[in-house]
Amino acid sequence: MTRSPTVLVVGGGATGAGVARDLARRGIDVALVDRGGLGSGTSGRSHGLLHSGARYAESDPVGAEECIEENHVIREIAGECVRDTGGLFVELAADDPAYFDAKRAACEDVGIPTTVLDAAAVRERVPDIAPDVERAMAVPDGVVYPSRLVAANAAAVEANGGTVHPHAPLEALTVEDGRVLAATIGGRVDATFEPAFVVNAAGAWAGDVAAMAGVDVEMAPARGAMVAVDHGALGPVLNRCREPEDGDIVLPHADEVVLGTTSVPVDDPDEYERADWERARCVEECAAMLPAVADAEVTRTWWGVRPLYAPDEADTDRRGISRGFFALDHADDGVANLASVVGGKLTTYRRMAEATADLVADHLGVDEPSTTADATLPGADDPDRLDAFADRYDARNPSDANLYDAAR
């Protein structure tokens, strides 16, 4: 029989694995469960950009500041889970120079370092850049490998006395007198836990998990397509310097580049259309920056679903919904020992986890502070060990599948 933990974390994406790591490092007995392999939700299906924050600098300075701070932290603690490629915001002839200048000023305001390169300097860094490039702004973007990142967080949970259970779906919550009394876990766990506290880190599925406790968490999920094509080494991440649109990021990934993405509302994060026009749009738009991708061989295409939280949102394309995160204390909704963490980005997963773990520690009367920003992740300097963790937790997912394909 599996023992009941003090805290049950539901959802083994980056956020849930990060919450479990944070709690375990505070000495709290924690179990992490996912209905599939770890990262099989959105984390392992994201684009894999370690944001500098420049994308959001003028529209969401608070989110941009979170990104640049966490970008520094993740580089420090996560070693081989990231690659320091740098990034360029590329202005083409059709783009508004005033937008470029405004973004640059906004970056400087929130502490994102920028360097402006003229067209010749851009061509030196990216020889096959579009001929109509005007200039670019270099920013500290990077590439993150979600399989490794999620698995390394899970390994840290176990190293600190917690337990990790892939293929163990939460099936039901029993609530009595305003408290979760029991959590029924199926799959490989097949047991009922009686945790003191439950964290809902189920991403785009957070509404379903909250509903098991009779609580409303209004998610507004939006899907996005990614297309990987053969390309050979590209140096920096390329971002189109214009208002966020479909197909404005090209990510270097070993001998591929990953083109993305789109934003289309979905009703159900499991059952949704994967439309050909999205694939075509990613290629066509990204080819405006990097013409060679138009004719390159497509190696993989996949979709992910953004876990957007929008209690009051109308039905737009959801691009305008905040990428900020929310740690929701459901004591305010009549369930005293349940919290949800929703929204956010892969880049800010650790900060989301810290805020959520603070909330849980408060409820449990634990004074230990978070230490996750300063502690190196297990295996961070050893890609083979990280990949072995990914195997242990069945965490190999589409975002970085080519890493593993190449190794076989």
Ligand SMILES: Cc1cc2nc3c(=O)[nH]c(=O)nc-3n(C[C@H](O)[C@H](O)[C@H](O)COP(=O)(O)OP(=O)(O)OC[C@H]3O[C@@H](n4cnc5c(N)ncnc54)[C@H](O)[C@@H]3O)c2cc1C
């Ligand atoms: C197309 C796209 C591109 C993106 N690109 C980037 C990017 O480049 N950079 C960036 O920083 N961010 C990016 N994001 C955002 C980022 O990927 C997400 O915000 C982040 O990965 C969400 O992590 P999470 O752990 O909260 O959710 P998830 O990773 O979805 O984790 C939730 C987990 O809960 C599990 N679950 C659900 N129901 C149950 C249940 N009943 N029992 C047990 N487990 C359950 C799921 O299986 C899932 O693994 C992108 C998102 C999308 C969709």
